[in-house]
Amino acid sequence: MILNTHAIRAIFKFEMSRTLRTFMQSIASPVISTSLYFIVFGSAIGSRITEIEGISYGAFIVPGLIMLSLLTQSISNASFGIYFPKFSGTIYELLSAPVSPFEIIVSYVGAAATKSIILGLIILATAGLFVPLQIMHPFWMLLFLILTSVTFSLIGFIIGIWADGFEKLQVIPLVIITPMTFLGGSFYSISVLPAFWQKVALLNPVVYLISGFRWSFYNIADVNIWISLGMTFSFLVISMLIVFWIFKTGYRLKS
Amino acid sequence: MQNIISIKNLSKVYQSGFHALNEINLEIHKGEIFALLGPNGAGKTTLINIVCGIVNPSSGQVLVDQRDIVKDYREARFLIGLVPQELTTDAFETVWNAVSFSRGLYGKPKNPELVERIIKQLSLWDKKDNKIMTLSGGMKRRLLIAKALSHEPQVLFLDEPTAGVDVNLRQDMWNLVKELKQSGVTIILTTHYIEEAEEMADRIGIINKGRILLVDEKKSLMTKLGKKELILDLHSPIDEIPNKLEVYNLILSKDKKSVTFTYDENNKGVGIAELLKELANEGIQFKDLQTKQSSLEDIFLSLVDSDKKQS
Structure with missing residues (x-):
């Protein structure tokens, strides 16, 4: 057997059914909180903010808000997906099954990324209810959506394996990812920052994701689109290398 | 006899430096029930976990039906x-979904008829749509067995299968294990x-401190190491064993009312007739007699105890 497709399907289905079981947490909650952002920042405060490069503030923050949910939910879904079997002990079944690391990653990360992509599209549709939307480069929009979901699901998977308690599971998304997303230009263009802080901001990987994603909507970007794409691919490759190292060494999985 | 599992020089040293297994060599025959006995911390679960792929071995080799568990892990684990x-x-899944999930995980296509048969065999059919969290401990144990059987394995590891289950369920499990053996x-x-090993096993291995102390057929083990005792209740108490009877190593009870003659494989039965004759000659009469055979538990404790003394 070259690929254990039955196992991939079984894990994928199991993970997706978990999402449906936790509908309020997985889908409804991010949609509600994103809607609140649109109401507060888009309609209430945004109406007093001038347009940015010809785009209303409410529309401008749509890509950033989608990215915010995408990053946090990808990490949350993937990290919980692999952490919980470790916590409950059911990981024994995964470790003793004829499943390769590649198949485990494809199924767990695939399920987490799928959930994030669906969520991203739901938030996009929700945004359409509040602000006029335009997507100038739909293919690129989908490409960034998929690449970001997969990359951050991989990062979530790594966190889930690394974590040995629920606090650690939460600490990176809350302490690192959320601040990086807020400071990565979700609600503003980094071009409004002083020159020095613009350079500092370029050290934030999320800047490239949001910039590329926003470009696919409005054809405006803080960073060249090819650099954004290159950086996104780089994060993907780095995350994949870490995950393969984990499986090769059995880090935090096997004694 | 064909071996289904072959363990060669297997050792496991945990990061803490603890030597869980030391140069284990063990062959498991195809179609047998093999019981691995050992005190807590002896290395039983580590050994199983290595064969199943949950723990990495430090050195040595394990073959399952000639497939190396590291190099050909996929082929080995299918079995x-x-x-x-x-x-x-998993607390929130249903019994049916959990068993079906296990089958898929092991690369087998959907087979609702088989899943139904297994769930019924484990007396869980009326719970098939219940969430696992609502099951009792015994039911959860049966569910774990159903999950393990869902992909029709050739080798089944049962790690303390009847721990914490009631007598009826234990009997059911013993019957199930015997049925599985009959199916190959x-x-x-x-x-x-x-008593579980005594009831079911064909062969027995005793492990202590990461070393296999002994592997043998159950019957042979009990014959070789099992002691038999002939206890004679005397008609009248005696003060001491007469000198003429010293060769029999008789033990006089504290109340002086009975003597015990111990014999094993080496001198089994030899001397009982002579002993009775000599007792009569000495004027010692007995009113009752009984024989006792050591259980597997006695043998196990004696082996582990002697290993403790040696080390």
Whole structure:
């Protein structure tokens, strides 16, 4: 057997059914909180903010808000997906099954990324209810959506394996990812920052994701689109290398 | 006899430096029930976990039906089913979904008829749509067995399968294990219940401090190491064993009312007739007699105890 497709399907289905079981947490909650952002920042405060490069503030923050949910939910879904079997002990079944690391990653990360992509599209549709939307480069929009979901699901998977308690599971998304997303230009263009802080901001990987994603909507970007794409691919490759190292060494999985 | 599992020079040293297994060599025959006995911390679960792929070996080799568990892990694992010691189940899934999930995980296509048969065999059919969290401990144990059987393994590891289950369920499990053996499945079980091994096993291995002390056929083990005792209740108490009877190594009870003659494989039965004759000659009469054979538990304790003394 070259690929254990039955196992991939079984894990994928199991993970997706978990999402449906936790509908309020997985889908409804991010949609509600994103809607609140649109109401507060888009309609209430945004109406007093001038347009940015010809785009209303409410529309401008749509890509950033989608990215915010995408990053946090990808990490949350993937990290919980692999952490919980470790916590409950059911990981024994995964470790003793004829499943390769590649198949485990494809199924767990695939399920987490799928959930994030669906969520991203739901938030996009929700945004359409509040602000006029335009997507100038739909293919690129989908490409960034998929690449970001997969990359951050991989990062979530790594966190889930690394974590040995629920606090650690939460600490990176809350302490690192959320601040990086807020400071990565979700609600503003980094071009409004002083020159020095613009350079500092370029050290934030999320800047490239949001910039590329926003470009696919409005054809405006803080960073060249090819650099954004290159950086996104780089994060993907780095995350994949870490995950393969984990499986090769059995880090935090096997004694 | 064909071996289904072959363990060669297997050692495991944990990061803490603890030597869980030391140069284990063990062959498991195809179609047998093999019981691995040992005290807590002897290395039973580590050994099982290595064969199943949950723990990495430090050195040595394990072959399952000639497939190396590291190099050909996929082929080897297809053949194995594992029922772990702990009741580790997903709380929110249903019984049906959990068993179907296990089958898929092991690369087998959907087979609702088989899943139904297994769930019924484990007396869980009326709970098939219930969430696992609503099951009792015994039911969860049966569910773990159903999950392990879902992909039709050739080798089934049962790690303390009847720990914490009631007498009826234990009997049901013993019957199930015997049925599985009849269908050709090789079963390796670890247990603290010596009577379980005595009831079911074809061969027995005793492990202590990461070393296999002994592996033998159950019957042969009990014959070789099992002691028999002939206890004679005397008609009248005696003060001491007469000198003429010294060769029999008789033990006089504290109340002086009975003597015990111990014999084993080496001198089995030899001398009983002579002993009775000599007792009569000495004027010692007995009013009753009884024989006692050591259980597997006695043998196990004696082996572990002697290993403790040696080390």
